[in-house]
Amino acid sequence: MTQGVSQPPPPHVAPAIESHTWARARALVSVAGSVVRRLRASFNAAAIRALAPAILPIAFCPFVAILIRLELKEPLFGDTAVFQYTGWCIRHGLKLYRDVGMADGPFIHYLHAAIQAFVGVSDRGFRAGDLVLQGAGWATMGALLAPTANLTPAARIASHAAWAATAALIWISWYFHLSWTETTEREAFYSLFGSLGLVLLYVSYDWTKARAPLAVFAGGFLTTTQVFGKATGVVYPRWVCLASCFRPRPSRCPERFV
Numbered sequence: 001m002t003q004g005v006s007q008p009p010p011p012h013v014a015p016a017i018e019s020h021t022w023a024r025a026r027a028l029v030s031v032a033g034s035v036v037r038r039l040r041a042s043f044n045a046a047a048i049r050a051l052a053p054a055i056l057p058i059a060f061c062p063f064v065a066i067l068i069r070l071e072l073k074e075p076l077f078g079d080t081a082v083f084q085y086t087g088w089c090i091r092h093g094l095k096l097y098r099d100v101g102m103a104d105g106p107f108i109h110y111l112h113a114a115i116q117a118f119v120g121v122s123d124r125g126f127r128a129g130d131l132v133l134q135g136a137g138w139a140t141m142g143a144l145l146a147p148t149a150n151l152t153p154a155a156r157i158a159s160h161a162a163w164a165a166t167a168a169l170i171w172i173s174w175y176f177h178l179s180w181t182e183t184t185e186r187e188a189f190y191s192l193f194g195s196l197g198l199v200l201l202y203v204s205y206d207w208t209k210a211r212a213p214l215a216v217f218a219g220g221f222l223t224t225t226q227v228f229g230k231a232t233g234v235v236y237p238r239w240v241c242l243a244s245c246f247r248p249r250p251s252r253c254p255e256r257f258v
Contacts, residue, residue, distance in 0.1 A: 047155035050147045054162035057169040064169065067176045068131060074180040076123045083186065087112030088121060105228035108186045130184045134175060135168045137192045141199045142167025190229045194236040197222030201240060 076084060082102055089100045090113040096106055112126075115133070119125035146163035148156045175183060200219030204212045223240050226233030 044150075044152075044155075046147075046150045047152070047159065050151065050155065050159040051162045053166040057165040060169055060173065064172060064176070071131065071176065071180065071183065072124050072127050074123075074127065074183075076126060076184060077181040079186060080126075080184045083108055083112045084116070084121065084126065087114075087116050091116060104186065104230055105233075107225050107228040108189060111189060127184060130188075131172070134188065134192060135172055137196055138171040139164035139168040141196055144199050144203045186229070190226055190233055193222050194226045194233065197225075197236060198239060201243060 086100050086109045094100050115129045119129040143160040143164040146159045197219040200215045204215035207215055223236035226236045
């Protein structure tokens with residue numbers, strides 16, 4: 001036998017190998033068919049409608065990836081650089097509004113300090129942290145607002161994922177429509193946390209009695225933080241108060257979107 005050269009299998013072994021290969025192929029086809037049947041059983045017409053928005057993130061994902069790379073290359077600008085400095089001062093023991101400060105309330109200063117604790121103080125690091133926070137926040141809102149009525153457990157999970165990706169894409173697409181000098185500004189953070197609080201309060205009507213108080217507390221907390229941002233942030237807790245005064249009857253709450 002020549003060293004290093006593979007030899008064909010003996011004649012009596014070849015049919016056994018071929019039979020074993022076909023058996024594995026039939027097993028794979030059987031498993032694939034079973035998976036397809038389960039998916040068809042789980043995703044009825046209502047599920048297909050709930051998953052329809054997923055076509056947007058699938059179609060636009062390549063373009064968003066290019067814009068993300070461009071965004072990360074840009075330096076910080078304007079008020080963002082100032083808040084980076086105040087955040088650094090807070091992390092190093094200086095007192096806000098005594099040793100350092102700016103016109104806005106403490107929310108944005110401490111938010112910058114918290115982001116720096118995870119990504120550092122570089123411009124690229126903060127822009128990366130900003131995109132992660134923006135994308136995760138709006139994806140959470142999309143998942144909370146996803147239609148789940150009359151869906152199987154598997155379809156509910158898929159619906160949450162589809163609406164999360166769609167909400168994140170819509171916000172990030174608008175975000176990248178801005179100039180690089182306007183991204184990472186504090187107003188986007190105010191909108192993110194305030195809107196997330198309102199969404200939590202909205203979906204609390206559909207949650208169980210055990211979970212609803214958690215959503216109400218989290219929503220009230222997030223909307224109240226905006227009082228400590230800009231003066232216009234008072235609009236978020238104001239909407240909460242108005243919604244509390246006009247709470248709908250449970251029997252008249254429609255099933256959302258489906």
